[in-house]
Amino acid sequence: MSRFGPVVPGRGFHADSALVHRVVPAVNAEQRRGGMKPSLLVLHYTGMSSAEGAIRWLACAESKVSCHYVIDEFGAITQLVPEGLRAWHAGVSVWRGETDINSASVGIEIQNPGHEHGYPDFSPAQMDAVAALSRDIVLRHGMMPWDVLAHSDVAPARKIDPGEKFDWRGLHAAGVGHWVEPAAVDSGDGGLAPGYAGADVLTVQEGLAAYGYGIELSGVLDPATAFVLRAFQLHFRPARTDGCLDRSTRETLARLLAALPDI
Numbered sequence: 001m002s003r004f005g006p007v008v009p010g011r012g013f014h015a016d017s018a019l020v021h022r023v024v025p026a027v028n029a030e031q032r033r034g035g036m037k038p039s040l041l042v043l044h045y046t047g048m049s050s051a052e053g054a055i056r057w058l059a060c061a062e063s064k065v066s067c068h069y070v071i072d073e074f075g076a077i078t079q080l081v082p083e084g085l086r087a088w089h090a091g092v093s094v095w096r097g098e099t100d101i102n103s104a105s106v107g108i109e110i111q112n113p114g115h116e117h118g119y120p121d122f123s124p125a126q127m128d129a130v131a132a133l134s135r136d137i138v139l140r141h142g143m144m145p146w147d148v149l150a151h152s153d154v155a156p157a158r159k160i161d162p163g164e165k166f167d168w169r170g171l172h173a174a175g176v177g178h179w180v181e182p183a184a185v186d187s188g189d190g191g192l193a194p195g196y197a198g199a200d201v202l203t204v205q206e207g208l209a210a211y212g213y214g215i216e217l218s219g220v221l222d223p224a225t226a227f228v229l230r231a232f233q234l235h236f237r238p239a240r241t242d243g244c245l246d247r248s249t250r251e252t253l254a255r256l257l258a259a260l261p262d263i
Contacts, residue, residue: 016083017136019129026059026066026080028088032103038083038141040105041134042090044151045161046070047114054109055080065089067107075129083137093154094214101154106137110162119165127167131174138176146212146260148177149235153213156231157224164238180259182237183251191244196221204245207253208232211260221245 012025032038044067046054051072057063058070059080067089070078081087089107098104110130112122122130134148150166151159172179192201202219208228209215215228230243237252 013082015079016140017077017079017133019077019133019136020069020079021076023079024055024059026087027061028064028066029081029085032084032086033100034103036100036103038104038106038137039143039147040095040101040154041137041143041148042101042105042107042151042154043130043134043149043162043166044089044107044109044159045112045114045163045166046109047112047116047161049113049117051076051078051111054111058109067109069106069108069133070111071108071126071129071133072111073123073126075123075125077129077133083141090151090154091158093151095149095154096212097214106141108133110166112162115160115163119163121165122162122167127170131171131176134171134176135174145172145176145178149212150231152231152234156213156227160230160234164234164241168235168238178256178259179236180252180255182239183248183255185237185239185248186246189246189248191242191246191249192221194221194223194226196245200250201225201245204229204250204253207257211253211257 012023015023048054051070055070055078058066066081066087068081068083068087083106086102087107088102090101093101151161168177169179171177197220201221205215205217213228226243229245230241233241237249
């Protein structure tokens with residue numbers, strides 16, 4: 001029994017994972033479109049003051065949002081939507097050309113009030129629970145390490161969660177997600193100026209697109225490209241997340257692409 005009480009089999013649906021502490025059925029869920037199966041795992045933070053408040057909001061019709069799981073700061077896992085159904089967690093988003101990320105993914109909300117409210121560290125117990133649940137999900141659905149994404153990866157102009165404090169390195173060490181050691185940041189390298197146009201910008205845009213980001217191959221360091229660069233940094237080069245195209249960002253992207261298998 002968890003601190004919430006026992007899971008109640010049959011209350012709405014059966015939990016998909018033995019790691020779930022309780023089920024709280026959400027209203028906003030539907031069939032995945034076009035017969036899609038989960039192929040991506042998208043991690044968010046709640047951006048709310050408490051996990052209980054987040055669960056109540058994500059479960060109600062009024063919110064017009066939902067997710068599959070919420071993990072509180074103590075590591076307790078609540079399931080709101082069966083993995084077989086489409087939850088409303090990703091919003092307007094894209095990855096590898098797919099624009100219906102909700103139909104293609106499982107979404108986990110991790111309790112953290114977010115950048116607008118102090119952005120505390122994710123607790124060790126919480127990260128352990130994220131790793132355990134994520135391992136369970138990716139194994140059951142045959143997801144690859146590079147299929148584990150941040151909300152900011154799929155919606156870079158709108159979202160920055162779960163943010164630079166999220167321990168992607170530790171998650172990778174626990175067997176979940178793609179990671180390479182980022183190139184060191186040079187404090188004297190501020191990167192290319194906004195509006196810069198050239199072949200080096202195009203090369204980076206092509207690399208980001210090859211990894212999966214939705215980005216126009218314009219060769220111009222425009223605001224849209226800066227948002228994608230920031231998303232990449234939040235996930236893979238968290239030491240500085242300014243959206244600038246510096247040497248460290250270029251080298252980290254090159255390392256990441258080199259670590260992909262030939263698929």
